[in-house]
Amino acid sequence: MADPMRIRANMTGDKVEVKVLMAHEMETGLRRDAGGNAIPAHFIRNVSVTYGGKTVLSAQWGTSVSRNPFLHFRFNGGKPGEKVMITWLDNKGEKRTDEAVIAGGG
Amino acid sequence: MDARRREVLKTGGGVLALAAAAGIIRPGEALAQEWNKAAFETKSVAETVKALGGSGSTPSSAIEITAPDIAENGAVVPIAVESKLPRTQALAILIEKNPNTLSADFEIPAGTDPFVSTRVKMGETSNVYALVIADGKYFHAVKEIKVTIGGCGG
Numbered sequence: 001m002a003d004p005m006r007i008r009a010n011m012t013g014d015k016v017e018v019k020v021l022m023a024h025e026m027e028t029g030l031r032r033d034a035g036g037n038a039i040p041a042h043f044i045r046n047v048s049v050t051y052g053g054k055t056v057l058s059a060q061w062g063t064s065v066s067r068n069p070f071l072h073f074r075f076n077g078g079k080p081g082e083k084v085m086i087t088w089l090d091n092k093g094e095k096r097t098d099e100a101v102i103a104g105g106g
Numbered sequence: 107m108d109a110r111r112r113e114v115l116k117t118g119g120g121v122l123a124l125a126a127a128a129g130i131i132r133p134g135e136a137l138a139q140e141w142n143k144a145a146f147e148t149k150s151v152a153e154t155v156k157a158l159g160g161s162g163s164t165p166s167s168a169i170e171i172t173a174p175d176i177a178e179n180g181a182v183v184p185i186a187v188e189s190k191l192p193r194t195q196a197l198a199i200l201i202e203k204n205p206n207t208l209s210a211d212f213e214i215p216a217g218t219d220p221f222v223s224t225r226v227k228m229g230e231t232s233n234v235y236a237l238v239i240a241d242g243k244y245f246h247a248v249k250e251i252k253v254t255i256g257g258c259g260g
Contacts, residue, residue, distance in 0.1 A: 015219065028227070030205060045141045056218050062146040064201060064209040064227045066182045072223035073212075 007100035009084045016078035016102055018049065018057075020071045020086055028063040044069060046089040051078055080104045146208050151235055151246075154200050154207045160244035163237060166191060169247035171236045177228060180253040186223035187247075191240035194220035203232035228253045 003023035029041025047059040056075040080102050087097040145157035172186040187197050198211040209226045231252045238245045
């Protein structure tokens with residue numbers, strides 16, 4: 001099982017500012033190991049963020065997103081104390097879901 | 107077993123049911139999230155636009171790319187894209203000279219700001235395109251990012 005995501009969700013004005021760090025190798029499939037063998041691709045393909053059962057962001061990624069991907073975005077209509085839920089799914093079918101409580105912020 | 111699983115995944119959508127039947131992917135899970143394999147295999151900006159359903163795109167000054175002019179480490183290049191176009195539905199990051207052009211594609215539902223910031227790998231100095239779909243039309247902005255150490259050797 002992959003390591004948990006680090007998620008920060010803060011109110012800024014009336015918007016929720018979400019910053020996420022995912023733990024994933026994001027291997028491109030183009031590199032070779034010391035023996036010259038291709039290292040198989042292993043990367044996150046789908047990310048979805050939901051709030052109150054509604055999708056607030058969905059993404060499709062290729063192999064060129066950096067290792068341990070970072071994602072930052074903002075959405076309207078969130079409230080402090082409520083939860084934001086994030087799920088990723090990779091090309092090997094591995095999957096991880098984490099959630100964070102929206103902090104008050106300024 | 108691992109090789110077989112990869113084979114199944116590689117062939118894409120048509121065999122998802124088969125994969126589900128074999129217990130590799132539970133039904134409902136994989137089907138809920140599709141992945142545009144064709145778009146992620148494109149080798150040029152024009153091809154990517156087509157694979158994402160457009161026939162071409164118009165340059166727009168209402169799209170802003172925030173990224174360094176020079177990236178010292180191509181493995182981690184911070185890129186933010188913001189669109190001021192009304193009814194922005196999607197934002198995509200394209201890196202012209204990477205082995206595959208399309209890096210990331212974000213769907214922006216109503217209520218979410220047309221802004222996203224992430225980090226990408228760049229093999230060499232290249233033009234980076236922000237492709238925006240707004241009100242069904244395709245727009246783009248472009249910025250050159252110079253890379254001093256490529257990001258594909260890791």
